[in-house]
Amino acid sequence: MSEELFPRPPAQVAPGAVHLPGWLDAGAQEELLAACRRWALPPAGLRTVRMPGGGEMSVRQLSLGRHWYPYGYADTVVDGGGERVKTFPAWLGEWAQRAVDDAAAAAGDGPFGAGARAAAYDIALVNFYGADARMGMHRDSDERSDAPVVSFSLGDACVFRFGNAEGRGRPWRDVRLHSGDAFVFGGPARLAYHGVPRTEPGSAPPALGLRGRVNVTVRAY
Template sequence: MDAELFPRERARIAPGAVHVPDWLGESDQRRLVEACREWSRPPAGLRTVRTPGGTMSARQVCLGLHWYPYGYARTTVDGDRTPVKPLPHWLAALGREAVEASLAPAGGPGGVPTEPDGFPPGAHDVPYDIALINYYDADARMGMHRDSDERSTAPVVSFSLGDTCVFRFGNTGSRNRPYTDVELRSGDLFVFGGPARLAYHGVPRVLAGTAPAGLGLTGRLNITLRVSGLGPDLEPIMGDSPS
């Protein structure tokens, strides 16, 4: 209870991983929820994802490029096989703003923000071209995994909408400990790049019924923005592959 007496502060969860609470205002959250509803409609709409390990309990829709286990395509190859919806310019721009917001606060020479913990130079000005949108109902989970199908080292940007979740952020070596559990609420921003870009992470729990009353959303939406590092032929762009 004491923690609720004070505003939640931005936190460095691991080298290269930053949690910025309440980054999205109420109007931005409502705009994103309504946009997600439109993107989730067919064609190339919300789908159930089947992986070699089983069926994901969170359902997903993609923008820009379509993710499937384990690669990218321009059509929904494991769905209705229609062209994937484009990534809106305003959403890509919001991703760049989010990375800039995750940078270390001004305090260096001239008050210029510094890029934390090994973010690539210019990390706040990269061309985001993919969005993965996951919808979680009360029983949905996400196992520990890495976002490793891209060919770019650019930071991953994550927006949370609706129900609060427990977000488990781990290490780059395995799905096991050490990891840190972070409570992500509606409007929260989480960015991870640099040495944390390939860290394992997952969602072991959604706290049902915790979405803001005025949002009009039951469950949780997570919008994850990524840079593919892939050219028009979906081949890696030289010099942009992760090490």
């Protein structure tokens, strides 16, 4: 789906973790961003997440399909106003499955496991990063499914730190994600710790009309 003049090739960052640069072309980025702006509106729109210890995430967030809260899923915004979560769109799941197929082809198929081509994608988290926002090292372990996670990036570039499944420390690898990039991790990398130590404010494509970074992570519950 890339329209880059000099396309960056797919890269396997770790077994089961594949970076797909420029996977979303300009039209697809605009379509996804327009959808994110609709989803961000109330009810069950963009919110600040409060952690159990009382701290707040610097990244603002909304959920599709099921509401994520630290640390679980519900049908309603149980840690807010109780609104029913917005519907997960089938087309987003189709995009995610296509990205998994492309990542599997780039990695030689094996690292994602036999179920990767039939994952029932039904939930997503939409994260908005302002200029000072970051995401600490964490792993996506609240889902019952082991289907690969698919991440789409819009707007400002960021440093995406992809680590290991043993803990938050090294070894890790830093990958620069641009607007339009996809990142897929499953199989042995499904529970790897990962985070975003910084974004690059002002680096978004001007035509997109976005200040900040939007990240959409698609998952199977």
